[in-house]
Amino acid sequence: QEPVTACLITKTDTNPFFVKMKEGATARAKELGVNLKSYAGKIDGDSESQVAAIETCIADGAKGLMITASDTKGIVPSIQKARDAGMLVIALDTPLEPADAADATFATDNRLAGKLIGQWAAATLGDKAKDAKIAFLDLTPSQPSVDVLRDQGFMEGFGIDVKDGNRIGDEDDARIVGHDITNGNEEGGRQAMENLLQKDPGINVVHTINEPAAAGAYEALKAFGIQDNVLIVSIDGGCPGVRNVADGAIGATSQQYPLQMAALGVEAIKTFAENGEKPKPTAGKDFVDTGVTLVTDKPAPGVESIDSKAGLGKCWG
Amino acid sequence: MSQILHETGVKPLLSARGLVKRYGRVTALDHADFDLYPGEILAVIGDNGAGKSSLIKAISGATIPDEGEIRLGDQVVNFKSPMEARDAGIETVYQNLALSPALSIADNMFLGREIRKPGVLGQWFRMLDRSAMERQARAKLTELGLMTIQNIGQAVETLSGGQRQGVAVARAAAFGSRVVIMDEPTAALGVKESRRVLELIQDVKKRGLPIVLISHNMPHVFEVADRIHIHRLGRRLCVVDPKQISMSDAVALMTGATQPPTDALAA
Amino acid sequence: MSQILHETGVKPLLSARGLVKRYGRVTALDHADFDLYPGEILAVIGDNGAGKSSLIKAISGATIPDEGEIRLGDQVVNFKSPMEARDAGIETVYQNLALSPALSIADNMFLGREIRKPGVLGQWFRMLDRSAMERQARAKLTELGLMTIQNIGQAVETLSGGQRQGVAVARAAAFGSRVVIMDEPTAALGVKESRRVLELIQDVKKRGLPIVLISHNMPHVFEVADRIHIHRLGRRLCVVDPKQISMSDAVALMTGATQPPTDALAA
């Protein structure tokens, strides 16, 4: 009997998050004897490559595919083709729009992840939260859904009126110094931080879209000599990020579990190939929540968290 | 309008008055005049940089003069492009040839006046009639007895300098219906090749077309020219008759060693 | 080695034997020979495409011949680049001039042989001595009496064709220590400018340097040449003495109308 073929399609193959996702999937696939093929876009937002990858999987006769979609709306027709070809489609990390376009979604609750760091920041500042000065380092100008969910989740957690919860930038809270884009990397993080500090050097809270952006922001703060006066919060929980928490560069980060996501995905496809059973969503949610945990060495009252040592044990990358 | 050195009564076919052309700080044409009479060979001579090429470029539509008036027959013309001058019957061989290296000889000869297939193919699909063009190109080249080219479809870049010059001259001679202008057609050519071009010029004249010939080669000029236009410092200095003036005198005028007699002076 | 048309005993300064150069399907040089004797002006004539430029390119290191041997004095030389030929004292004015349009006259004259500042600046920081180069360039141009250029620092692209040719010729004449080669230096020049170049050639000869002159202008060739190398179909057909042969005979040989007498034939 031919081994089950499964596909993993990530946004890029250069971001450590997806690299680790691929590693987790590969390791589990090897254990289970699944033949795993992985594909990726060239850059974040490169939907055409993902479409081509889906088509390749169909041509390849794969039994199932896992995808972190670059264009969550745009990819749907291609996903439908894969499902029509009898494949199990699992959205990893990023839900599709509509979410039921995939057979299942294995994801972090990004809004919750944002909310956790928001709550932590508010609790850590205590009374000073009333007149905090907050910088938002976002992903790209196109406001992809992760960006929106994390950003708006943070605001909810911190106690900012989000207005339209599906849009960044319509808030009018005086504590927001501004938003800038980072492309999710160190370079962008540093430049965005510098620009916002130029706008208001009194910034004391920085929300970053991911840990590379946080690392870049930290470099900028260090160059300004104010790194100790500013709280940086982030989301990801990759090993470099958790170590940055341990070193105090990042105050707190919401850890997600890409390896587990991918591993669960591979298992689900294997099960589906054997007996046609589809995975069921987590109770109370419309997706399989792979969990999110706040990692910080300065726990704040009322926010559940683990310390960086524990975080390091579960980190990826 | 003075009709220099020509029987009164005959009107110039092509004439220009007061042409001015400036390139940045350089004034290439400084109120230049020009007259070409029917059926004659008019030589234009002058020092390097005197403005000869600029003059014929202005006349043939390759540049638009800043000032001045050009008449073809009785009409004032304003050529905006070489195409328009060509449509009016003025064909020019430019100093730098103006052939497209990668195109074939036939394509080059018919560039801008392609023949289309008859019928629907040509009218609706605008399909070129390659074989007709090649046939005609071969016929024209053979008729002018200019060269022995095996393959009329070969790219111009594979031809020797002399052969290329031949194609350019043949194109002008074949299609010029009112005037043929040649800017230093023999400058890079050997003795034999130059001779062929001179013979060709005389053939064209026999067909009744007037020719403008720019050249630095005095013996050639004095051999073929009916009148000589001497250009100096961006304007026409005078027009002389090669039968009544020696080469030495022409060269002296051209280089500024002597001044022209007043009766030969342009208007 | 036959020493054509030259007193026995005197050895050629620059000679070549059996040079072959192929460009794809074209054989530009087909076992060509060449001899230049001390102190002479050797003219090279031939039809377009006969291979004259290819010959002097091979001799001056601009192309590397496929076969054949070149000797300078008693030594076999293998120039890999024009630089090496120049270092050996061979200066060449190429048919297409070889000047850099955006560089100044002085920069062009000293290209590849720049003068550096004396002392630490020059040795350690390799700084150019601009003023020395400009001074020397001006001196050389004036000494050769070739032109009236106001500003030695102006870019070559702002010069007229005649002036550019002047700079190229002056550069070769000024720096050539053993041989000066000129490929059609007067092709695009007017009567006056051509005359200046011919005078310059004779000046250089007076300084004892031998000169190779390629030209299609028979009167010029017969005026200045001591010997005439006739090139045909990629090889040396014969060498003739302009004092003992008429222009007609030379042209007849060059174009293949007659065959050379056996005693003038190359080895």
Place this chain on the structure above:
Amino acid sequence: MSETSAGLHRPQEFESVLSGSETSVANFEPERRTALQHAQQFLHSSPAAVPLIVLVASLVIFGAIIGGRFFSAFSMTLILQQVAIVGIVGAAQTLVILTAGIDLSVGAIMVLSSVVMGQFTFRYGLPPALSVLCGFAVGALCGYINGVLVSVMKLPPFIVTLGTWQIFLATNFLYSANETIRSQEIGAQAPLLQFFGETFKIGNAVFTYGVIAMVLLVALLWYVLNHTAWGRHLHAIGDDPEAAKLSGVRVRPMLVTVYVLSGLICALAGWCLIGRIGSVSPTAGQFANIESITAVVIGGISLFGGRGSILGMLFGALIVGVFSLGLRLIGTDPQWTYLLIGALIILAVAIDQWIRKVAA
């Protein structure tokens, strides 16, 4: 050498001997031609032959390695589908490159046109057919801007399109407010926009109308470039614009036309893009410029203009498609694909250079 008027109108004496000279022009033929030289000669005279050979060879090699999964009607037509957009944009790029230009803004024009088609329908409620026309108008306008800057202002095409690329792309993001229009909505309200994504089957082979559009477009342009005066003029401009102008080609209007046409073709690509990805997404097509240039280069078209065949571009695009699908099916890291395509680009010009040098 006494000079008398009697001497006029007669050739100089030394020229009289010319009548006896050989009449043939010096003509060197090589001693003997080797098989290699014959091959070079052939390849030189048919510019699309090399990419075609490479295409066939890569099909055979991948077929041998991967087997039936690759060498099936389904896979072959899949490659065509995946290549359709690049092929169409590549056709626009070919026109521009044949005039010795380059168009870095093709991708931006494509996506801007597709966004206009979508937003005009959904934001302003125009009938889809009208929106499509508006999309084409925008493509033509963008091309017109490029064309005027290149031909009238005489600015270098590389710089012009480097600038307009950023301008058109930014306009696209600002205008669309980064909003994607969902496939379901389009399917329900304006299926015309997805027209080029519709498929039909012949046996196992699956074609989309986008593929048909690409093939027809390339065939049409091949005809126009090779069999009409316009095509000849375009080649002449790329070869030597000054010579073209002097020998009677209207260079300026031709150049404007070429860029406008390129813009229109990009708009067509934008329409096909909606069909291909289903939705209207302002972030699509980021690499269309590099991919189209890659196809053109691998297809053996000279970046210096005037030389090459549009068929070569099509083969070039297909070669990239074959490599991408083949390597993905083998399961190599995508980075190896990029690496190989990079090597392929260099190899393609190296071969081209070699053919040209030896067969000159």
Place this chain on the structure above:
Amino acid sequence: MSETSAGLHRPQEFESVLSGSETSVANFEPERRTALQHAQQFLHSSPAAVPLIVLVASLVIFGAIIGGRFFSAFSMTLILQQVAIVGIVGAAQTLVILTAGIDLSVGAIMVLSSVVMGQFTFRYGLPPALSVLCGFAVGALCGYINGVLVSVMKLPPFIVTLGTWQIFLATNFLYSANETIRSQEIGAQAPLLQFFGETFKIGNAVFTYGVIAMVLLVALLWYVLNHTAWGRHLHAIGDDPEAAKLSGVRVRPMLVTVYVLSGLICALAGWCLIGRIGSVSPTAGQFANIESITAVVIGGISLFGGRGSILGMLFGALIVGVFSLGLRLIGTDPQWTYLLIGALIILAVAIDQWIRKVAA
């Protein structure tokens, strides 16, 4: 015109009159020069003047709009810091473009070198200084590959570097396995790698060594390009490679040297990059090629080679930096920055063209 041997060695008769001819070369001077023409003349003779004027003007305008927040020593030096990497890569790009080439692979070489510096230290445990040397060696090797393909194989630089860009970038990802090395680890174990990120203050002005490196590099190259034989030769090659070769410039080795030098400068940029972002990240520097070409173009350096000043490139980079920071401080959408920079690119060449045309 009878021909006798007595007639030899004498000029033709008509030439004898030349002794009386005017000795001056035809010389046309314009009637009178307007102030505009004077300005054009000045701008023509100093190629870096236009970008300098634009730079000063944009500083003044943004200063007027934004006020002290923008117009402070601190902000000014911040722009310098943000521009340092582009300025260094732009210096490499300038060298290549002056030879009428283009280098699309600069960003890939930069990031590959930085990855080598980091990985050699942390993966193999080499001393940081040695790793840095290895990084430079890799940069030089990449440049050498480009140089050989361009000068020895005679392939067009655009295509060569289009290919090697993809090759070097893929190599970078494959080799690094996409692993980022953290700033804290580098700071603890190999601070040398972050050397160019260290800052020092003069009053309110904050400088990094990276900024110093950029300024010194540009100054050095300016000297070399304008005051040494090597620099003159480089200009001559860009102007007309055939002419340069025939007048005694060793074109091939020069070209190889230029590309190797470009690779080395990119490696330096890679080192500075580590300093700037703290960590070693294989995904950095993706847009360095476009950004450096933009700086060069806005700086008034001709893409056709031979013309322009490296100082212009520096001003060009700074103009982009001023616009980026200024627009962010005003609070416009980042897309407006791209749009304006696109317009700036076109404007820059248009002005350049105008100056050249009228002052020719």
